[in-house]
Amino acid sequence: MTEKERTKMALTGNEAFAYAMKQINPDVVAAYPITPATEIVQIFAKYVSDGEVDTEFVAVESEHSAMSACIGASASGARVITGTSSQGLALMHEMLYIASALRLPIVLAEVNRALSAPINIHCDHSDTMGSRDAGWIQIYCENANEGYHTLIQAVRIAETVNLPVMATLDGFIISHEMEVVESLDTQEVREFIGKRKPLYSVLDVEKPIMVGPLDLTDYYFEHKRQQIEAMKKSKAVIKEVIEEYNTKFGFDFPVFIETYRMEDAEYAILAMSSAAGTMKEAVDIRRSIGEKVGLVRLKVFRPFPFELLTEVFKNVKAIGVMDRSDSVNSMGGPVFNEVRSSLYELETRPRIMNFVFGLGGRDFPMEDALHIIDRVKELKDGKKLDFVEYVGVRE
């Protein structure tokens, strides 16, 4: 590890994303504004007009067009970044699948916000969870500092495995709150990300190609199978890139999951993003009165690190999985269902239940965090409880 005094900056989550983009200096940024992610591209557009980056900034008429422009630019070999949130991501939905299947390493700075209806601009994870099967790598960051570093890592990850990556921060809670970000020097960023080596380029006149032609029954399945394999292989790449980053720059960012006081835990909570910060404190409070409770923060949701979850939970008796969105399927949220499925192979499976919380930015106070821990304790002690509990909603 290199010991180096890092530049400390006071940045909001959006500023942290924008600053990372400035240091990355992408070839093309095509974006459309949406609360609470607007600032990312607004700040970046200022960098462009002030001549601080060499980026071609494409102001488009919708998010569908934003992602389409990103796809075109990326297919020509450019390094491309965009930012969006909520309805914007939903409007991109069709194009998200095209970006991933064409194996274009686009990076998306995403700010988590609830989906309409009813209209709501505040945080939950229903937007990116709705895109969970779009073939994008998804990294849910806890705070502005992690968001900043993840966006830089995302460029390397995306361009190594040729898959698009979205890095997310919780809307308002992180996107608009100021925190300390320990930044890299621009030179360090540029060296770490290197130059993109595209799989192909539509602008290479020496090697003419046809991109995205009709595939039908005879080749579609083969192309999908390749994409599935790329997502599997991305696990090794994500690990390599984040570990190299940590070693080079002296950080200790978790790769797929972060474990907190799990060593001798009898029961555990799984949380994502900013709620994990609150939960760490709740764990400390309960630990201080002798409770053997721990926390696992799930950071990478796509690809899904089921092997690690099976391993980390194999000795606990009960787990509470927190979801900041609901699948509206009568059996809880997406995180819960996938975590639960990961445990199926265990010989003695822990008891498990789901806590859906914070929809539409509903506050997640300490008392709710402690309530969740205490419920999982009851579950561990054999009490029969509902499969899914909604925390923080008025009855």
Add this chain to the structure above:
Amino acid sequence: MKKKGWKELPEGCFIPGVPTSQDLKTGSWRTSKPVWDPNKCTSCFLCWVYCPDNAIILKDVGGDPKVSGINYDYCKGCGICADVCPPKVKAIHMEREEL
């Protein structure tokens, strides 16, 4: 032709090399076919301009291009050529394709 498995295909849903459209014989889609009459045709080239599949054949007659027939490998039978052929000429008519 043996179709390639997923491990053999280039990654990224693209086809290397051009022109790839030559390999796709769109003629197999045809349900009716244009029949061209060399005695009526004035070689005005309207059919050649409009044909979406470049299936009108031209040949060189003493240094001038003349329409000389239809390439049924690629003609998909859309009928545009018969439609645009001037009414006074009517050098192309459509016939049902025998299946």
